[in-house]
Amino acid sequence: MTIEAFDRVHLDGTGIDRITEDEVVAVVRDALASGRGGRIITPNVDILRRAAADPAVRRHLDDADLIVADGMPLVWASRLGGAPLPERVAGSSLIWSLSQGLGRDHRSIFVVGGTPVDRAADQVDGAARAADRLVEACPGLRIAGTLSPAFGFENDERAYAEFCATIIAAQPDLVFVGLGFPKQELVIERLRPHLPATWFVGCGAAVNFVTGDVHRAPRWMQRTGLEWAHRLGTEPRRLAGRYLRHDAPYALRLLARAPRRRP
Template identity: 70%
Template sequence: MSIEAFDRVHLDGTGIDRITEDEVVAVVRDALAHGRGGRIITPNVDILRRASADPRVRRHLDDADLIVADGMPLVWASRLGGSPLPERVAGSSLIWSLSRGLGRDARSVFVIGGIPAGTDRPAGARARRSDSAAEAHATDGDRPAGAHATDGDRPVGAHATDGERLSGERPSGAERAAARLAAASPGLRIAGAVSPPFGFERDEARYARFRAEVTEARPDLVFVGLGFPKQELVIERLREHLPSTWFIGCGAAVNFVAGDVHRAPRWMQRTGLEWAHRLGAEPRRLAGRYLRHDAPYALRLLARAPRGRP
């Protein structure tokens, strides 16, 4: 199944593939079978809003091979516009379905993100288990989930094996997520898993070690859960070294899989209220973005949609 087989629905200047989650998995499996790599981006309302005004954000969308709608307002706007998207395709769901699909082909994944080894919970998460941290999908690129100031003393990848970890130290979020994906996806191979410390991409020596760890593993697919736009910038830098690999920026999906952050209930996901769950978890950090910027933009997007009917 080729990518060209799907047309795109245009919302505020962004073309979004009219594709289901199962079809995304089929496209990636087929491309890998033919030795082709690629990149998936999952814009939500916040990313779409920023792309409409910021060329730097637009660049990430223009570079993607598949663009899928990770937000019910985008699906609703497409329906109002007369070119309906078939469904919401969230990065936090794709991390599971892509792993299962690649497992059927005995292929490998590399997991990047999550909280570093020995850390109890992501930065910003409340102490009580029920109060999960907000998904790092929208604009958390400047503060990756779980980054702690003291992590800078730990070399990237140094926690990859138990032999290098302090006795009794909790495995990293990426390692725990990778283990859960492997357990749920028969045949899947884990090429590697790393939870890099805050600011690793700005330290050339540290980034070089990180890049070497990923590229030498030669994974078929890389999940990069560092928050937008940091994860997209990291993907740009890695793609040139792994042209036959697929990449997806998956925000807080690594934290979800690891069990460090709890996703909204399914009924909230289906009804487009997942944002309310995240807002309730971190109101001080997210209220301005969601209520002052994203909500008005979403309303404008929905209001304009009928005028775009073909």
């Protein structure tokens, strides 16, 4: 199955692939079998809003091989616009489905993100704990390595270079980068030229979801587009301004404009 087999729905200037989660896994497995790497980006309402206004954010979307909708408002807007996306494809789900798919091919992943090691509490870092859970749940999966970098590591060029060198030396088939947008996208941008046969997924909080350090919303909230409310309840100080002042009004405008774009 090739990437070119899927057409794109355009929402506020961003093309989003009409593709299911199972099809994403099939595309990645097929590409790896052919020696081709790639990049998956999973825009939500916040990323779509920022891409419409900021060329630096738009650059990350333009560089992606697969763009999938990580947000029910995007799916709803596509339906109102007459070119429906088949389903939401979230990074927090892809970390499991892609690991299962690569496990069937005995391929390797590298996990980046999660809570850094806490020696005082004698706790293993989040990336290593996530990798252990993924290997346990996905027979055949191999772990090429894990890293949970300290906050601000990207501001120390020596630390950043060592971080990248570790991943490049591991030669993984796929790298999950869970550092939040856009930091994770900048990391992927730096690594891709050195790993042309590797796939990359910027997966946000997915590593913390796998470890259980952060709990994902109940499934009914995911299905009904209310996962944002769960996240807001767990991190109100960090997310309230972004969600309520910027993202919610933008989502309403996106839905209001969708019927006028009907072909």
